[in-house]
Amino acid sequence: MSRISWNQYFMSQSHLLAMRSTCTRLAVGATIVRDKRIIAGGYNGSIAGGVHCSDEGCYVIDNHCVRTIHAEMNALLQCAKFGVPTDGAEIYVTHFPCLQCCKALIQAGIKTVYYAVDYKNHPYAIELFQQANVKVEHVNLENTTFENKNKEKEAFVFELLDKLEKSQKSDEELQRLKKEAKALFS
Numbered sequence: 001m002s003r004i005s006w007n008q009y010f011m012s013q014s015h016l017l018a019m020r021s022t023c024t025r026l027a028v029g030a031t032i033v034r035d036k037r038i039i040a041g042g043y044n045g046s047i048a049g050g051v052h053c054s055d056e057g058c059y060v061i062d063n064h065c066v067r068t069i070h071a072e073m074n075a076l077l078q079c080a081k082f083g084v085p086t087d088g089a090e091i092y093v094t095h096f097p098c099l100q101c102c103k104a105l106i107q108a109g110i111k112t113v114y115y116a117v118d119y120k121n122h123p124y125a126i127e128l129f130q131q132a133n134v135k136v137e138h139v140n141l142e143n144t145t146f147e148n149k150n151k152e153k154e155a156f157v158f159e160l161l162d163k164l165e166k167s168q169k170s171d172e173e174l175q176r177l178k179k180e181a182k183a184l185f186s
């Protein structure tokens with residue numbers, strides 16, 4: 001069994017959070033981590049109790065939806081609300097932070113920003129991160145799916161390969177397929 005890396009684990013968490021987003025324009029998730037522990041999470045959505053873009057449509061001014069609080073802000077505000085220090089923490093975001101979030105992250109003492117998708121990466125945000133000595137790293141989210149039928153799939157594939165082997169002489173191609181299947185399910 002292969003172990004999921006910390007980067008993939010926290011980035012997956014941010015992608016899960018993004019699935020809670022209520023804004024129809026873009027779904028973003030953010031996870032704040034300290035000492036490999038999740039201390040807060042957020043997604044872009046309305047203020048608590050407010051109407052949702054997904055119900056009422058976005059409130060767009062100057063090509064921006066002004067109804068939502070960004071995922072990074074929501075995660076930071078959760079820390080403020082519950083009194084959790086963010087100094088020296090790291091954040092995993094699905095999308096490169098906007099300029100406002102960039103400034104908030106720096107000011108909150110976030111030391112590393114991991115992001116999965118480039119999104120209108122603002123040159124000034126990049127410059128500010130550099131100035132503030134905040135490490136910015138791109139993390140590709142690998143295809144991690146929750147597999148609950150792995151054993152059944154493995155049995156099916158090998159049954160199929162065995163049948164093939166019996167119906168025709170074992171050739172190189174078949175041996176290669178068997179090898180690949182074994183590697184896939186190991």
Ligand SMILES: [Zn+2]
Pocket residue numbers: 022023024025053057058059065066067068
């Ligand atoms: Zn919206």
Ligand SMILES: [Zn+2]
Pocket residue numbers: 070071072097098099100101102
């Ligand atoms: Zn933002």
